[in-house]
Amino acid sequence: xxxxxxxxxxxxxxxxxxxxxxxxxxxxxxxxxxxxxxxxxxxxxxxxxxxxxxxxxxxxxxxxxxxxxxxxxxxxxxxxxxxxxxxxxxxxxxxxxxxxxxxxxxxxx
Amino acid sequence: xxxxxxxxxxxxxxxxxxxxxxxxxxxxxxxxxxxxxxxxxxxxxxxxxxxxxxxxxxxxxxxxxxxxxxxxxxxxxxxxxxxxxxxxxxxxxxxxxxxxxxxxxxxxxxxxxxxx
Numbered sequence: 001x002x003x004x005x006x007x008x009x010x011x012x013x014x015x016x017x018x019x020x021x022x023x024x025x026x027x028x029x030x031x032x033x034x035x036x037x038x039x040x041x042x043x044x045x046x047x048x049x050x051x052x053x054x055x056x057x058x059x060x061x062x063x064x065x066x067x068x069x070x071x072x073x074x075x076x077x078x079x080x081x082x083x084x085x086x087x088x089x090x091x092x093x094x095x096x097x098x099x100x101x102x103x104x105x106x107x108x109x
Numbered sequence: 110x111x112x113x114x115x116x117x118x119x120x121x122x123x124x125x126x127x128x129x130x131x132x133x134x135x136x137x138x139x140x141x142x143x144x145x146x147x148x149x150x151x152x153x154x155x156x157x158x159x160x161x162x163x164x165x166x167x168x169x170x171x172x173x174x175x176x177x178x179x180x181x182x183x184x185x186x187x188x189x190x191x192x193x194x195x196x197x198x199x200x201x202x203x204x205x206x207x208x209x210x211x212x213x214x215x216x217x218x219x220x221x222x223x224x225x
Binding site: 041042043044045046087095096097098099100101102 | 142215216
């Protein structure tokens with residue numbers, strides 16, 4: 001499974017855009033990039049998944065450059081309720097999800 | 110609709126005791142997964158069920174850990190002779206079918222196990 005590196009923590013303020021970059025230098029051809037969100041005392045929740053270029057849904061956008069060695073999760077206009085841990089996962093879409101330590105995003109008023 | 114539920118939400122036990130943790134998956138989901146999450150870390154895979162059978166138990170740390178899913182719905186994770194190092198949050202997830210690309214795993218809130 002491809003190893004990922006992401007910042008340990010990020011701080012932001014309400015209304016700002018938050019961008020979290022994940023490095024995955026040894027990503028394989030068949031690998032997809034998936035992001036999960038985890039609130040305190042809850043299980044992780046799927047946010048978005050992509051293979052290349054850009055993916056957007058109602059929650060976030062995922063930007064993947066051509067070499068796919070990194071990806072950036074973009075959260076538009078965050079609110080206090082977006083305070084959570086965000087995990088970047090890289091894999092072939094199989095059932096065995098491999099989580100790292102994630103990025104703790106703290107949104108302040 | 111109802112999500113994945115886990116009981117108990119918290120469990121405190123003494124070293125050497127036996128514990129059972131229960132997971133109720135989303136109705137109709139054939140695939141069920143158990144993960145363990147230590148403080149400050151991401152979840153780690155333990156075991157995967159497809160229907161009633163354990164398709165992959167490679168993540169179980171040792172033979173003190175065992176899980177069953179006798180009717181293909183509810184699952185129980187069993188830990189014998191608990192040790193202090195077993196203290197963690199045990200997460201259960203389910204999916205409509207075996208997870209592949211685009212098949213989302215839905216997680217429960219977890220059971221917080223503390224072994225004294």
